[in-house]
Amino acid sequence: MMEGEVEPACKQAAVDYLQTALSADPGIKGGEASAPDLAARLAARGMDARPAGTLQAMLPRGEASALEVVYPQYGGLTASLTDASVMLVANQYRVAVGRRDVETLSSTFDVRLQRQAKAWAVTEVIPVSSPAAVAGTPSPAAMSVLAHPGILLPGAARADLLSGAIDDRVSEALLALAQRWKLHVQVIRSGHPINVFATDRVSNHTRGRAVDIWSIDDVPVIDHSTSAWRSVMQAALQVSREVGGPQKIGAGSFTDHVHQDHVHVGFD
Ligand SMILES: [Zn+2]
Known part of the structure; x- marks a missing residue:
């Protein structure tokens, strides 16, 4: 998964942190399920438990939990390679x-990291759990995206579309691309940093006007030589x-460290 990545150690640190925090096996003590001790698990691996306070609600008392990461995509990475946002889509x-009945939750996490000495450390975790019910009225274009078998959407992106908060140009662009390719979406609105990372400019994701695609025809964009990016x-x-990707390919396109692992399509 990490091959060819910019700063693979950064993504690995984000994955390790979440998997440690959200892998719980509470067991039974004295006939009663013990509370999952997330802080102790993190501390045992030398990780700072403070950023995991936002994850406690995802570990109900008496439940075992395991986390399967679908893909960790950059939401931001400074040119100096010292600060990052890794947006993880995962199934809990x-x-x-x-x-015996297993509950599956699709969640997106914005994990913030800093390079400290030589290692990457998690400094903040912002989880987005897909809500059971979403208020709002999706447009016909959003409904078509939701129903399209070739557009794979994590729970947070589905909720974005259902809420009616996504610009139809985003939905129409996805529908046009899906005529030729199978698309795995990483994030539309929820789960993305509010500002363009390390700037004070509000991201077009926040306005519901952008989408990130991390995989095309089941080949991750980071596999630059085989992906159809x-x-x-x-x-x-x-x-x-406003098309970002692994290389600038002409007017209207751009590239940087962040866009090595996905194609961004946005609208002003
Ligand atoms: Zn983007």
Whole structure:
């Protein structure tokens, strides 16, 4: 998963942190399930437990939990390679002790990291759990994206579309690209840093006007030599003037460290 990545140690640190925090096996002590001790697990691995306070609610008392990371994509990475946001899409599996029915939750996490001495350390974790019910009215275009078998959406992105908060140009761009490619979406609105990372400019994601695609026809964009990222960027430039990806390929496109692992399509 980490091959070819910019700063693979940074993404690995984010994955390790979440998997440590959210892998719980409470067991039974004295006939009663013990509270999952997230802080102790992190401390045992030399990790700072403070940023994990936001995760406690994802570990109900008496439930075992395991986390499967779908993909960790950059939400930001400074040019100096010292500060990062890794947006992780993951499935959390939970089962109450003594039960067999497993509950699966699709969650997106914005994990902030800093390079301290030689290692990357997690400084903040902002989770987005997909809500059971979403208020709002999705447009016909958003409904078409939700129903499309070739557009794979994590829970947070589904909730964004259901809420009616996503610009139809985003939905129409996805539908146009999906005529030729199978697309795995990482993030639309929820789960993305509010500002363009390390700037005071509000991201077009926050306005519901951008989407990040991390995999094309089941090949991750980070596999630069085999992924169809260039063709997808070219097709996206037919409708958008804000297309990010592994290389700048002409007017309206851009690249940087962050966009080595996904194609960004945004609208002003
Ligand atoms: Zn983006």
